Amino acid sequence: MELNNVKLVPDVGKDKLVDLYKQMWTIRFFEEKVDEFFAKGEIHGTTHLCVGQEASASGACAVIQEQDKITSTHRGHGHCIAKGADVNKMMAELFGRTTGYCKGKGGSMHIADVEKGNLGANGIVGGGIPLAVGSALTAHMKKQDYVTMCFFGDGASNEGSFHEALNLASIWNLPIVFICENNQYGMSGPVKDMVNVKDISERAQSYGFPGVKVDGNDIVEMMNTTHEAVENARSGNGPTLIEAKTYRWKGHSKSDAKKYRTREEEKEWKDKDPIKRFAGVLIEAGIFTEEESKSLRSEAKQAVEDSVDFAKEGPMPAHEDLLNDVYA
Amino acid sequence: MREITYSEAVREAMEQEMRKNDDVFILGEDIGVYGGAFGVTRGMIEEFGPERVRNTPISESGISGAAVGSALTGMRPIVELQFSDFITIAMDQMVNQAAKMRYMYGGKATVPMVLRTPSGSGTGAAAQHSQSLEAWVAHVPGLKVVQPSTAYDAKGLLKAAMDDDNPVVFYEHKVLYKTKSDVPEDQYSIPLGEADIKREGTDVTIVATAVMVHRALEAAEELEKEGISVEVVDPRTIVPLDEETIVQSVSKTGRVVVVHEAVKRGGVGGEIASMIAESDAFDYLDAPIQRLGALPVPVPYNPDLEKASVPQVPDIVQSVKKTLNKA
Numbered sequence: 040m041e042l043n044n045v046k047l048v049p050d051v052g053k054d055k056l057v058d059l060y061k062q063m064w065t066i067r068f069f070e071e072k073v074d075e076f077f078a079k080g081e082i083h084g085t086t087h088l089c090v091g092q093e094a095s096a097s098g099a100c101a102v103i104q105e106q107d108k109i110t111s112t113h114r115g116h117g118h119c120i121a122k123g124a125d126v127n128k129m130m131a132e133l134f135g136r137t138t139g140y141c142k143g144k145g146g147s148m149h150i151a152d153v154e155k156g157n158l159g160a161n162g163i164v165g166g167g168i169p170l171a172v173g174s175a176l177t178a179h180m181k182k183q184d185y186v187t188m189c190f191f192g193d194g195a196s197n198e199g200s201f202h203e204a205l206n207l208a209s210i211w212n213l214p215i216v217f218i219c220e221n222n223q224y225g226m227s228g229p230v231k232d233m234v235n236v237k238d239i240s241e242r243a244q245s246y247g248f249p250g251v252k253v254d255g256n257d258i259v260e261m262m263n264t265t266h267e268a269v270e271n272a273r274s275g276n277g278p279t280l281i282e283a284k285t286y287r288w289k290g291h292s293k294s295d296a297k298k299y300r301t302r303e304e305e306k307e308w309k310d311k312d313p314i315k316r317f318a319g320v321l322i323e324a325g326i327f328t329e330e331e332s333k334s335l336r337s338e339a340k341q342a343v344e345d346s347v348d349f350a351k352e353g354p355m356p357a358h359e360d361l362l363n364d365v366y367a
Numbered sequence: 368m369r370e371i372t373y374s375e376a377v378r379e380a381m382e383q384e385m386r387k388n389d390d391v392f393i394l395g396e397d398i399g400v401y402g403g404a405f406g407v408t409r410g411m412i413e414e415f416g417p418e419r420v421r422n423t424p425i426s427e428s429g430i431s432g433a434a435v436g437s438a439l440t441g442m443r444p445i446v447e448l449q450f451s452d453f454i455t456i457a458m459d460q461m462v463n464q465a466a467k468m469r470y471m472y473g474g475k476a477t478v479p480m481v482l483r484t485p486s487g488s489g490t491g492a493a494a495q496h497s498q499s500l501e502a503w504v505a506h507v508p509g510l511k512v513v514q515p516s517t518a519y520d521a522k523g524l525l526k527a528a529m530d531d532d533n534p535v536v537f538y539e540h541k542v543l544y545k546t547k548s549d550v551p552e553d554q555y556s557i558p559l560g561e562a563d564i565k566r567e568g569t570d571v572t573i574v575a576t577a578v579m580v581h582r583a584l585e586a587a588e589e590l591e592k593e594g595i596s597v598e599v600v601d602p603r604t605i606v607p608l609d610e611e612t613i614v615q616s617v618s619k620t621g622r623v624v625v626v627h628e629a630v631k632r633g634g635v636g637g638e639i640a641s642m643i644a645e646s647d648a649f650d651y652l653d654a655p656i657q658r659l660g661a662l663p664v665p666v667p668y669n670p671d672l673e674k675a676s677v678p679q680v681p682d683i684v685q686s687v688k689k690t691l692n693k694a
Contacts, residue, residue, distance in 0.1 A: 176437045180392065203424075207426060
């Protein structure tokens, strides 16, 4: 399919593009709603929002199938929605209700849906990378057809677990795609001060497989690159590291004065809004009209509003359940 | 019945299970043709091949994490960690991932894996290769912790650990690898959470783990000559802990010495002693509970110092006498 002189390689079809657009808005509205409830004190704990990073989550997950698996991060709501999670159960989890994905025991950083291939968000930076390698090892040993897609951030690429896991995936030639969402900061640490290579994708060379950098705010480029990596993984050609250059609009977590970066820099990145860009592409290509795009946006907003109602109606866990599920 | 070594018993438990269940595999450093640092996996790669006896790079975080991820997705991995001291490097994957995953995910995940690892001093390997760190993992809800003291127990407990749907840390003791006992050829399982009374007695209970079981039995022999009847209880698993057997024994004897090789401060012995003090056995106690463990030092290299840093038979004898006001 041609989209404004850019070829979209994966054959996803028009309806999927429309769905993806709506999904990106769902992610954004979900995050903004969570932000609002944290500010009001109606949700407790902490949370890490991915506003501005919607294209990397949606673009990557657009080219995998239901049987494929993902591992996610502390900034994981977007991956979760992109992998097909029900926003009602996600919001219910954030409200700590038994109707949430983890019955209210996991919270923002631990949403998982193992049955549907979401092996979980992770509160430990880099913690999910070896897990993803293990999931890919199962596919390899059981001769199953699924690919594992492993999301992590620029900060995680400085963890030992990243290096150990990439090496294992390479020597065992596993069906896995590593996606580093470089949102420029590990909490307050700017990637330019913390990593002394130009691109994190270069690190793949040390492990003997391809590393590719993409504009993580361009969902079309994201889909094309990820598609090729997934096809390679599925056909037995081993791992790829994709570095998606992007930006988180919000602070690291709920209490962040963002002293480590300028408002000008934030504005520069907001001008590269991945959702607006995708809307422009789709309207230009005649996939939908501006009017239609607005109604998709409203539908996404409504779904998130409804998730709050669902969440608030859910029962609180009973103290009797406190000790359940520690052991199988 | 035939006698085999502790090391052979561990290997046999794995081999028999791997012949039956394709989901079980082992991964670790130098476990291939080398046969593992202590020779436990010798011959296994020849039978099962390099896919199921997966020789890994030196990457404890990576291999423990890969085990957790493969367990989460349908395999039943066994990790061999070359020395239990290296759990420091695997700790995030065991403590933050494996142990908590089921609970964090609202019961919708299982992590059936065993991390086998040799621990303890007595080989002159010094401070970074001789520790007994079982209290660290025993402290973490979601993990089970096993410490077999005999070849018979090792085989049966490992079978139970491999059958368990939870992450199990299985401590093998280096100086016990060559010890022998009667071990049935067929598979059998010893339930996790069942202590074993290794010697019956009436005057004093010794609760001992791993290599200390053998030192406690030696001490009991010596004390018998002086007319003191000692009961030796081996918990065999630290988590779950068979509180009932310990409490019953202490209620019977009224005196107890708790002994392990790990550093006394913060060791599992403190937990066992407190559990006894909180239980009905408290009313039967005729003397303060005695605890023995290693001195609070890194394990020294010099053989004499190494020995002096952890409880030996005379220390146990002395401690038992103390409970009888005969010290």
